[in-house]
Amino acid sequence: MARPSVEAERREQILEAACTVIADVGLQALRLSDIAKVAGVSSGTITYYFDTKKDVVNAAFEFNFSKSLERRQGMFESHSSPIDALRGLVESYLPADEHALQAWRVWAELWAEGMRDETLQEVNERLYGQWRDLIAEAIRAAQEEGLAEPGDPEIMSNLLVGMIDGLAVQVLLHSRHMTVDRMRETCHCMIDELIAKHPRPTTPAMAGGPAVSGLPPVE
Amino acid sequence: MARPSVEAERREQILEAACTVIADVGLQALRLSDIAKVAGVSSGTITYYFDTKKDVVNAAFEFNFSKSLERRQGMFESHSSPIDALRGLVESYLPADEHALQAWRVWAELWAEGMRDETLQEVNERLYGQWRDLIAEAIRAAQEEGLAEPGDPEIMSNLLVGMIDGLAVQVLLHSRHMTVDRMRETCHCMIDELIAKHPRPTTPAMAGGPAVSGLPPVE
Amino acid sequence: MARPSVEAERREQILEAACTVIADVGLQALRLSDIAKVAGVSSGTITYYFDTKKDVVNAAFEFNFSKSLERRQGMFESHSSPIDALRGLVESYLPADEHALQAWRVWAELWAEGMRDETLQEVNERLYGQWRDLIAEAIRAAQEEGLAEPGDPEIMSNLLVGMIDGLAVQVLLHSRHMTVDRMRETCHCMIDELIAKHPRPTTPAMAGGPAVSGLPPVE
């Protein structure tokens, strides 16, 4: 009496729990028994579905990011302009709500662990690449509609995505200097300055500028 | 006649070793006995100078970053123009040589650990703030000499430093997309586009652009 | 079909071993690995059933004394007179055979440890109280049959039990002055003098005395 989907379902249940626990206590303090508890299964079940702890962790990393990407896929259609879609993408990635926070925490753990783990490097290369491409695609679409400055969309994407990652780290560390609100505005600022089409100034005095400005002061 | 500063010396010796080991095997796999071996002392000596493993690790994080900052302090004078100084700062922070790589790896470990450790968050806030200020200072100096675009130096600093961190993570993960060379050029690109003064174009066709461009293709 | 009471059985097995080892080498030198060896389980099994070493030790103390008491429960019925029952109780408590010796040694360790441990003080209060009550009950029964002198049975019990403990300590320390035989006779002497009904002397000259006497010389 094989219920073929039981296995897949169980796996997902375990990986979901793994992500929760990783986000919660970190890879350092992660115990399989914690995952078991959160997943509502016995510790033996974990190793029934995954050979080693490392396997669980790696699968959880993959699971975490592919789920994040999935959520982004339909995002394009729901925006009127490609620039708005870009801003929407960025907004959805901010470590603002619990959902995004957990995903970010897991991702940050992957970064630390991935420095010495080729498998995780592969995961990063593959899934992170998709995320970067998503951004690049949005930029390219905007350029095609004449809403974005010219320039290599891939480079622009690197600039933006790199910055998002760096700022997110500071938010995750509860930096008083870099709150999530400040991060949001900083991201929009970069889109304004580097990506979105600059309205041509009419008076020479304003030509080329005024550049970066206008964020509210910290705190 | 007391041995004058055996203690301070020994502490530094241990912390140096700790950074080496953290960069090498990660916080996860860090064993005090490894640090002891690298430091050339007994394992007991470690806990003679630091109460717990956590204390060693926290002190090592602090040590790692304050040493990095120290190395940057004299960097201003050695450059002819503030923009060059800025580029020099960025260059010195690239995860290019073994020295910088180790510092980056340790720093990345702090990020992961710091998400749940207030003490490390303090370290980040304090030392990372100094690094951001260093960059902001360089930008301000360039603005005063008319070499940089106007705009809030702090925001500009956040844009640049954030991006550096984000790109560095990818380099540390051996991303095929983001090598250290690509990172360098991406950083210079951002300085060109956002910070350094744009030579005013003579022909309207070129006005405001051409923006991001010119990096060699990946791989 | 769950293994029915593996847990209870295993616990008892471990506590039995713990008592043996405590009696053998003392609390001071007690190692969990020794208990494991005697119990025939792995060291991990110990901490699987008991969170900490302290938990094992406390449970062992409780186990040791409640088992001792259990053995005494049926003792009443097997004696013709309450005074004989009392003497039987005392006899069974002498540190004479290996069984009683082990129980005494464990108990003596509890005394030392209990001076600073409230949990053990509770154990002592509860179980030691039962033992004292057992004696008081025997005295009361004897009084009711007119075989014992009048007087508060609880005080009499304190006198007797206190003395038993004090003398036992000397026996446990292998005092040449206080052997187990001497202890036995000293206990009977106290029962004779203070508890058992004194046959009324016929001649006034002997009235009330001669009291304590008649033990063989030491050694």
Place this chain on the structure above:
Amino acid sequence: MARPSVEAERREQILEAACTVIADVGLQALRLSDIAKVAGVSSGTITYYFDTKKDVVNAAFEFNFSKSLERRQGMFESHSSPIDALRGLVESYLPADEHALQAWRVWAELWAEGMRDETLQEVNERLYGQWRDLIAEAIRAAQEEGLAEPGDPEIMSNLLVGMIDGLAVQVLLHSRHMTVDRMRETCHCMIDELIAKHPRPTTPAMAGGPAVSGLPPVE
């Protein structure tokens, strides 16, 4: 420039500290460094005066008890009657003030440790014997003045001293049943009943009794 007494003085200083710490934290948790701190010397000094920890402990036990005995020596003269002297001895041994409590605690630690240590058994045999003899001597003196019942003073001493030890243990364990006040009265009760001369009753009805009675109820 030898100050010959420095050594003796230092030793005593260390032993005094050792007794304090043993009484305070127990033999189990005793660290030489604690003794050093209390004695106001370096940890090295301890092992300069004593080869091993065991040596310190054994010497401390001896020191503890011989000092207790010393304090008792002059006690005989200060009492008008030998029975009062006996009661005075008992009173001075009650674990009532801080001084006596510390001595008792150390002594109780010796009991636990002494079960497996011949050296400590010797200390017990020798010093405990002196204490028992002191009591026996007081009883003998009382008998000679016709104030005590006849009977072997040594046995009487065993009865009394044994009971004191047993009751003291309960007091040290903070038994709610056996407080120091209750212990005092129980001791006097035993002296009344077994040792002090009973006033001959005038009426036959009272002959031989009333025995043990009259203590206030517990708590």
Place this chain on the structure above:
DNA sequence: AATGAATGAGGCTTCATTCAT
């Protein structure tokens, strides 16, 4: 005579993994 920096053996505890049921 005294110090205290340094050692390293040893034990408790954690926890991934195994496996009988």
Place this chain on the structure above:
DNA sequence: CATGAATGAAGCCTCATTCAT
């Protein structure tokens, strides 16, 4: 399929002891 009892390797930490000064 799933369990959870049992294992045992491994590491942090404690602390008596040593020894250069």
